[in-house]
Amino acid sequence: MTTVDGNGAATVPVLSAHRVVKTFGQVRALRGASFEAYPGEVTALVGDNGAGKSTLIKILAGALPPDEGEVRVDGELVRFANPHDAKDRGIETVYQDLALAPDLDAPANVFLGREIRRFRYLHNHAEMRRRTAAAFRELGVGLVQDMRAPVAAFSGGQKQSVAIARAAMWASKVIIMDEPTAALGVIQTEKVLDLIKRVRDRGIAVVFISHNLPEVLQVADRIEVLRLGSRVARFRRGESDVDRLIAAISGAYTNEEEVTAA
Amino acid sequence: MSTETEPATVAAEEVTPHREPVLRTVVRNPTVVTFAVLVVIILGFTVAEPSLFFQGDNFLQIAQNVAILTVVSVGTTFVIITAGVDLSIPAGIVLGEVFSVKALAMVGGLDADADATNAGYILAALAGGVLAGLVIGGINGLVVAYLRVPPLLATLGTLGAGLGMALVLQKGVNTATYALDPVGHGHLVPGVPNLIWIGLIAVVAGFVLLHMAVFGRHTYAIGSNPESARRAGINVERHLLKVYLIGGLTSGIAGFLSVSYFSTTSIGGHSTDNLQAITAVALGGTSLFGGIGSIIGTLIGVWIPAILNNGLVITGVQPYWQQVAVGFVLIAAVWFDQLRRRSRDRF
Numbered sequence: 001m002t003t004v005d006g007n008g009a010a011t012v013p014v015l016s017a018h019r020v021v022k023t024f025g026q027v028r029a030l031r032g033a034s035f036e037a038y039p040g041e042v043t044a045l046v047g048d049n050g051a052g053k054s055t056l057i058k059i060l061a062g063a064l065p066p067d068e069g070e071v072r073v074d075g076e077l078v079r080f081a082n083p084h085d086a087k088d089r090g091i092e093t094v095y096q097d098l099a100l101a102p103d104l105d106a107p108a109n110v111f112l113g114r115e116i117r118r119f120r121y122l123h124n125h126a127e128m129r130r131r132t133a134a135a136f137r138e139l140g141v142g143l144v145q146d147m148r149a150p151v152a153a154f155s156g157g158q159k160q161s162v163a164i165a166r167a168a169m170w171a172s173k174v175i176i177m178d179e180p181t182a183a184l185g186v187i188q189t190e191k192v193l194d195l196i197k198r199v200r201d202r203g204i205a206v207v208f209i210s211h212n213l214p215e216v217l218q219v220a221d222r223i224e225v226l227r228l229g230s231r232v233a234r235f236r237r238g239e240s241d242v243d244r245l246i247a248a249i250s251g252a253y254t255n256e257e258e259v260t261a262a
Numbered sequence: 263m264s265t266e267t268e269p270a271t272v273a274a275e276e277v278t279p280h281r282e283p284v285l286r287t288v289v290r291n292p293t294v295v296t297f298a299v300l301v302v303i304i305l306g307f308t309v310a311e312p313s314l315f316f317q318g319d320n321f322l323q324i325a326q327n328v329a330i331l332t333v334v335s336v337g338t339t340f341v342i343i344t345a346g347v348d349l350s351i352p353a354g355i356v357l358g359e360v361f362s363v364k365a366l367a368m369v370g371g372l373d374a375d376a377d378a379t380n381a382g383y384i385l386a387a388l389a390g391g392v393l394a395g396l397v398i399g400g401i402n403g404l405v406v407a408y409l410r411v412p413p414l415l416a417t418l419g420t421l422g423a424g425l426g427m428a429l430v431l432q433k434g435v436n437t438a439t440y441a442l443d444p445v446g447h448g449h450l451v452p453g454v455p456n457l458i459w460i461g462l463i464a465v466v467a468g469f470v471l472l473h474m475a476v477f478g479r480h481t482y483a484i485g486s487n488p489e490s491a492r493r494a495g496i497n498v499e500r501h502l503l504k505v506y507l508i509g510g511l512t513s514g515i516a517g518f519l520s521v522s523y524f525s526t527t528s529i530g531g532h533s534t535d536n537l538q539a540i541t542a543v544a545l546g547g548t549s550l551f552g553g554i555g556s557i558i559g560t561l562i563g564v565w566i567p568a569i570l571n572n573g574l575v576i577t578g579v580q581p582y583w584q585q586v587a588v589g590f591v592l593i594a595a596v597w598f599d600q601l602r603r604r605s606r607d608r609f
Binding site: 087095097099113115121123153 | 470474475476477479480482483485486487489490491493494495496552553554603606607
C-alpha cells in the first residue's frame with residue numbers, strides 16, 4: 001500500500017481502495033478497482049461514463065458496501081456500514097445534487113444534524129452563524145453577508161460553495177466530491193476550484209470526479225483513470241496532458257502493471 | 263431565534279453593503295404581510311362600529327372562541343411545514359372527546375357537577391384526550407413515514423376510520439358531562455377565561471419547539487429537502503412520526519377542551535375543523551410545499567377569520583360573508599407563497 005511520493009518519502013494514503021469488486025445484478029461496475037488519496041493532495045478520478053467512478057466514490061464514502069476488496073483509512077482496514085461511519089472517520093462527501101435544504105440559511109445547512117445546542121434541546125443559532133461566518137471567511141467563500149438568506153436564493157456556484165465549505169468544516173481527513181463543477185459557469189467554476197485548492201492546502205485530501213479534463217489537469221495533484229471498473233493509469237501533476245488522458249480513458253494507454261482481467 | 267419573525271431588528275447586526283432594503287425584506291416576510299391584513303381588518307371594523315367592536319370584552323370573547331382552534335393549528339403548523347397535511351383533525355378531536363368522557367366514566371366523574379368535580383377527574387379526562395390524539399397521530403405517522411402513503415390520503419383514511427370509531431364507541435349517542443366545566447368556563451385568573459391561557463400555552467410551546475429547538479430545525483429541513491435531512495444524519499421517518507404525533511396530540515387535547523367548553527361530546531360535529539386549521543396555517547404564511555412557516559403566522563391566521571366573523575355580525579352584515587372572504591383570502595395567500603418562491607429561487 002505504501003508508495004513513494006515525489007520527494008522520495010514514503011507516504012501512507014489517507015484513503016485507499018484495493019481490488020474492490022461491486023456487482024449490480026448482471027452489471028459488474030467495479031472489477032478489482034484500486035485507488036489512493038493522499039493528505040494535502042487533490043486526486044482527480046476520471047473515466048468514461050460507466051467506468052465505475054460514482055460506484056467507487058460511493059464505496060469510499062460509505063454509501064455502498066464493496067462485494068470484495070478492501071477500503072483503508074490511514075492504512076487501517078475499515079468497513080463502513082453507512083456514510084456516518086465514514087463521517088466519523090473524517091470523510092465528508094459533497095454529492096452532485098448538493099443535498100442542501102433550500103429553505104434554510106447557510107449556517108442551518110452547515111450545522112444540519114450537528115447543531116450546536118444549549119439546554120440540550122434548543123439550538124444556538126447565533127453561535128452557529130458566527131462559526132459559519134468565520135469558516136467561510138477563512139475559506140474565502142464570499143457569502144458572509146448572506147448568512148440569513150435561504151440558500152435557495154443563492155446562485156449555483158454559491159450553493160456549491162456552501163456545500164463544499166460545509167464538508168470542509170467537518171472533514172478532518174478527506175473530502176469526496178462528485179462533479180463539483182458540472183453545472184457551473186466559468187467564473188463560478190474558477191471560484192469552486194480555488195476553494196478546492198484552499199481546502200487541500202489545509203492538509204485535507206480532496207477526491208473529485210470530473211469530466212472536464214483541462215480542469216482536472218489544472219487543479220489535480222494526482223489523476224487516477226478508471227476504465228471498465230478497474231484502474232488503468234495514474235499520473236502525477238505534469239506527467240499527463242489531455243491527449244494522454246483521453247488515451248487512458250478510451251483504453252489506448254495504460255501505465256498500470258497489473259490491470260485486473262475482466 | 264428564527265429569521266422569519268424579526269428580520270428588521272437582526273439585519274442591523276451585521277452591516278453589509280449590498281443587502282436587500284429592509285422594507286423589501288419585511289414585505290417579503292409572509293408573517294408581516296398577514297399581520298398587516300389583520301390590522302387593516304381590525305381598523306376597518308373599528309371605524310365602522312367603534313363602540314361595539316373595539317372593546318376589550320369583545321377581544322376576550324374572540325380569544326376564547328378561537329382557543330381550541332389555536333391549539334389544533336399549532337400542531338397542524340408542524341405537519342404542514344414537513345410538506346404534509348392532516349385531514350384527520352376532526353377524528354382526533356371527536357375521539358379525544360369520546361376518550362375524555364370514557365376516562366371520566368372510568369374514574370366515576372362523569373356525573374359530577376361543576377362544583378363537585380376535582381383535579382383527578384379533569385386529569386383523567388385530559389389523559390383520555392391525549393391518548394386518543396396519540397393513537398390517531400401515531401397511526402398517521404406510521405402510515406405516512408414508514409408505509410409512505412401520501413399524507414392527504416393517509417389522513418383522509420384515519421379521518422373516516424376515527425369518526426366511525428367514535429360513533430361505534432358511543433353507539434351513535436352523545437355523552438353530556440359538567441365535570442369539566444371549570445376548564446371550559448373557569449377563570450383561574452379573574453377576567454381571563456382559562457381557555458385563553460391554554461391557547462397561549464400551546465402557542466408558546468409551539469414557538470419554542472418550532473423556532474428555538476433542534477426539533478423544529480429538523481422539521482424545516484425535512485419539509486425543505488428530506489434527502490438533505492437524511493444525509494445529514496436525521497432519522498427522517500422517526501421525525502415525521504413525531505410530527506404527526508404532535509398533530510394528533512393537539513387534536514386530542516382539543517377534543518378534551520371541546521367537551522370542557524360545550525359540556526358534551528359532539529360526535530357529529532367538528533367536520534370542518536381540519537379545513538379551518540389548514541386555512542389558518544396557510545393564511546399565516548406557512549407553505550403547503552413545506553420548509554417555511556411560523557407559529558406567530560398561524561396565530562394571526564386563526565384570528566383573521568374569527569375577527570371577520572365577529573366584525574360582520576357586529577356591523578350587521580350577514581356573517582356568511584366571512585366564509586366567502588376567507589376562501590378568497592386563502593387562495594390569495596397561497597398564490598403569494600408561490601410568487602415569493604418563484605422570485606426567490608435561483609437555479
